[in-house]
Every structure is written in C-alpha cells, then in structure tokens.
C-alpha cells in the first residue's frame with residue numbers, strides 16, 4: 001500500500017512540466033520517502049495475492065478470510081467499516097482482533113497459547129467451550145441482554161428510517177436514543193414495532209420485529225432482523241422467510257392485502273454483509289447505503305460486549321479468586337451480597353463448594 005502510493009506520487013511529479021515540480025525532483029535526494037532525484041529507484045509493490053494466500057492458510061486468523069469469502073457474502077460491503085474510517089482506531093483494532101480470533105478467550109489460552117491448567121468452558125455459562133463465536137452469538141447468559149440490545153439497535157435503525165421515509169416521523173435521532181412507538185399510523189401507512197398479531201388461527205411465529213403496511217397499495221411487509229455468527233447467513237435469511245410464511249398468508253387473507261412479503265434483515269455480528277441484505281433494503285425502498293449504519297451498530301455492540309466479557313469479568317474473576325481463597329469473610333449490604341452471589345454463580349465451575357448463611361449479615365465460607 002505504502003509503495004503503491006510512493007510510486008503514484010513519483011509518477012505525478014515526473015509527469016508535471018512546471019518548473020516548481022522539476023526543482024522539487026532535483027532537490028529530493030532522499031529528503032522525502034519518494035527520493036525523486038534517483039529516477040531509477042525501485043519501490044516494489046508487494047503482491048497482494050501472496051499475502052492473501054498466506055492469510056487464508058492460517059488455522060486461526062484464516063477463519064475470517066474463509067468467512068469473508070463465502071459465496072453469499074459481499075466482501076466489499078463487509079469491509080466498508082474499515083474504509084469508512086469513522087470508528088475510533090482502538091475500536092477498529094479491537095474488531096480486527098475479534099475477526100482474527102486472537103483475544104484471550106479460554107479456548108485461545110488453552111489450545112493456542114497452551115497455557116497450563118486452563119479450563120476451556122465458558123466462564124459465564126459453563127456449558128460450551130469459550131470461543132469468540134460462543135461469546136458473540138451463543139452464550140446463554142448474554143442472549144437475553146447483550147444480544148438483544150445488538151439486535152434491537154439494528155432494528156431501530158430500520159424502523160426509524162421507514163418511519164421518516166413514510167412521514168410518520170419528522171426527524172431522525174441517533175439510534176441509541178431512539179425508542180420506537182408500538183404503532184405509528186397515518187392515512188396512508190401503518191408501522192408496528194414488536195407487536196404480536198392476533199389471527200383466527202393460532203400461529204406460533206406471529207411477532208416479526210417490524211410490520212409496515214402501505215394502505216393504498218394493500219401491501220404489507222413483515223420485517224425481521226437477525227445478527228448471527230458469520231456462517232450460513234443465507235440460511236438465516238431463508239429461515240426467516242419460512243418462519244413467517246404462515247403469518248404472511250394469514251395476514252393476506254384477514255387484512256385483505258394484495259401482497260405480503262417477509263423481508264429478513266440479516267448481517268453478521270462482526271459486520272459481514274450478505275448480498276441478500278442489499279435486496280432487502282431495496283425492497284423496503286430504503287437507501288442503498290443504510291447497510292453501513294446497520295454494520296456500525298452491530299460491530300459497536302459486539303466490541304462492547306466482548307470487552308465487557310473478557311476484560312471486566314476477567315478482573316472480577318481474579319478478584320473473587322483471591323477473596324474466596326481467604327476462605328472466610330462477610331458481606332453486609334444486600335446489594336453487595338447479591339453481586340457476590342452472582343459472581344459465585346459465574347464461578348460455579350471452578351468453585352462449586354461455597355455455602356452461605358443468612359443472619360442479618362450474609363456470611364460465606366468455603367467448605368473444608
């Protein structure tokens with residue numbers, strides 16, 4: 001990249017006829033990286049293919065390469081967050097580390113760093129191996145909170161853009177401040193957020209994230225969001241359509257619609273953009289570039305949750321390890337007690353033998 005720019009700049013100067021440029025060329029005897037006085041200097045451009053090949057061969061880091069090169073993934077759009085440059089450098093670096101799977105998860109410590117005496121089960125749920133994939137999309141302790149926030153952030157962006165487009169809202173606010181109304185309605189449009197649809201026939205999946213009805217055209221869109229792991233994004237998309245097919249035909253009949261379409265909005269938790277996402281946004285008449293906003297929302301929450309998981313809980317773990325090894329201590333305030341019990345819950349894999357006695361104060365000690 002660097003050498004490519006150097007070569008381009010040298011070319012630019014050599015092709016100018018102006019006296020100023022000529023003087024600069026003569027004067028630049030290694031004063032700048034361009035070293036223009038030496039016309040024969042060679043700045044080799046590294047062959048990208050070779051670097052890409054090396055990347056693809058790596059057992060751990062290569063995982064993202066292969067995710068990125070799945071047939072249904074739009075590579076350029078998936079890397080857009082890097083070229084847009086509107087994230088903090090620290091966040092960019094952190095997401096790259098997540099994508100390359102080089103963060104100190106227990107799985108990484110055990111199998112890559114070969115740290116002795118390392119438990120590889122998840123420190124929170126204790127059920128599966130603690131990999132990046134597990135932390136990002138699978139952990140049962142994060143599903144009801146962190147994953148829902150990420151999902152809803154993406155959904156809010158879609159909802160707000162539809163509301164503004166159809167004049168149900170006058171202006172936009174940042175998605176993290178936006179709280180969608182359950183129902184927004186005008187003479188021409190109706191937009192619903194997270195509402196169960198009651199039908200004559202009991203239907204299991206009757207609550208898509210967003211429902212948009214364009215009244216005069218008698219068209220309804222069932223919009224459902226998913227922010228899954230990097231693999232099988234197309235399957236997730238197709239499953240959504242299947243999931244709501246029954247509801248779609250029921251709505252068509254009962255609401256007397258001409259057309260009912262299920263529109264999945266799917267992108268991965270590390271920001272991979274499936275080709276089908278463009279089509280979904282287009283079907284909804286949303287701007288082509290909205291995927292960038294969705295991508296940013298997804299990766300910001302992903303970085304936040306991984307940071308929180310690995311670093312904050314790691315500190316907590318160390319802290320409680322030392323505390324528990326003191327074997328006897330008291331916790332007075334109920335808040336402190338509940339946070340303590342929660343921590344013990346989280347540590348139950350490593351410390352199964354703690355008992356508590358409640359007597360005004362809460363006492364804990366290790367069983368001997």
Ligand SMILES: [Zn+2]
Nearest residue numbers: 122124125139
């Ligand atoms: Zn877990």
